[in-house]
Amino acid sequence: MSTLPDHIQSAFKEALAEVPQRVLWKCEEEMKDKPINVMTSKWFPQRDILMHPNVKLFISHGGISGVYEAVDAGVPVLGFPLFYDQPRNIDNLVEAGMGISMDLLTVQKDELLKNILELINNEKYVKNAKMTSERFKDRPISPAELVVYWTEYVIRHKGAPHLKSHALNLAWYQYYLLDVIVVILIFISLVIFITYKVFKIIFYYFLKYSRMIKPKLE
Numbered sequence: 198m199s200t201l202p203d204h205i206q207s208a209f210k211e212a213l214a215e216v217p218q219r220v221l222w223k224c225e226e227e228m229k230d231k232p233i234n235v236m237t238s239k240w241f242p243q244r245d246i247l248m249h250p251n252v253k254l255f256i257s258h259g260g261i262s263g264v265y266e267a268v269d270a271g272v273p274v275l276g277f278p279l280f281y282d283q284p285r286n287i288d289n290l291v292e293a294g295m296g297i298s299m300d301l302l303t304v305q306k307d308e309l310l311k312n313i314l315e316l317i318n319n320e321k322y323v324k325n326a327k328m329t330s331e332r333f334k335d336r337p338i339s340p341a342e343l344v345v346y347w348t349e350y351v352i353r354h355k356g357a358p359h360l361k362s363h364a365l366n367l368a369w370y371q372y373y374l375l376d377v378i379v380v381i382l383i384f385i386s387l388v389i390f391i392t393y394k395v396f397k398i399i400f401y402y403f404l405k406y407s408r409m410i411k412p413k414l415e
Contacts, residue, residue, distance in 0.1 A: 205304060210235075212310040218253055218317070221246065247272050253317045258301075259283035264290065271330035273322040275312055277301040294325035 213220050214232035222228070224237040231237060243263065247255060247270035257263045259278040264286045267274050274296040276287030290296030297312045316322050338346070351357045370376055 201301075205301065208304050208306040208309055211306045212313060215310055216313055216317075244270075254313065256313075259287040261286055267326075268295075268329055268333050271323075271327040273316045273326045275299065275316055277304070293329045295322055295329050 210228075210230060210232055213222075213235055216234065218234070220232070220235045221241055222235050222237045223239070223241055225239055228235075228237050244266045246252060247266050252270070252272055254275060255263070255267045255272045256275045256277070257267065259274075259276045259282075261282060264274070267290070274287070274290050276283075276290060276296055276298045277300070278284040278287045278298065279301065284298075287296060287298045291298050297316060299309070299312060351360075364372060
């Protein structure tokens with residue numbers, strides 16, 4: 198956040214200052230003009246905080262770890278995705294009815310405050326977040342048990358070579374599809390060459406015909 202332009206930082210500070218709840222803000226540097234309801238730190242135990250029953254909202258860039266933690270805790274999310282998988286992650290939360298997506302580079306204080314209060318005060322977001330969390334947790338075994346099972350499975354089956362991708366056995370030029378690219382380039386070159394030859398022949402006979410018909414016209 199400290200690397201963002203001043204007007205974006207000001208939009209967040211001014212909006213959060215009007216929120217009735219206390220705010221935890223992960224910040225690498227000392228914040229100037231910090232609102233009285235905001236506590237900053239270089240690190241917070243994010244998952245433990247999200248699991249607290251009093252937490253109302255999670256403002257996130259949409260990293261997959263944070264998204265999983267928010268879904269697990271059943272907490273609505275205000276997302277500011279930037280790149281990689283973040284837009285897709287936030288879009289999934291919006292589709293689930295437990296989040297709102299905003300553009301970080303064009304954020305304005307009034308719109309930001311409006312969306313924060315909407316997520317906090319509108320019960321449908323909390324309801325959808327809790328329902329999404331219940332679906333997420335409804336599985337035959339826990340993630341920890343699943344990790345243990347597959348670890349032991351690989352050990353029992355001597356590395357489980359039958360589960361390894363055949364891509365591991367490909368030559369480097371096959372792995373990067375260079376052989377396919379070469380074939381495509383050759384095909385395109387042939388098409389261009391044949392097209393050139395055809396037009397050249399057509400032009401040749403057209404020119405020859407023109408020379409033959411010219412004396413007759415004279």
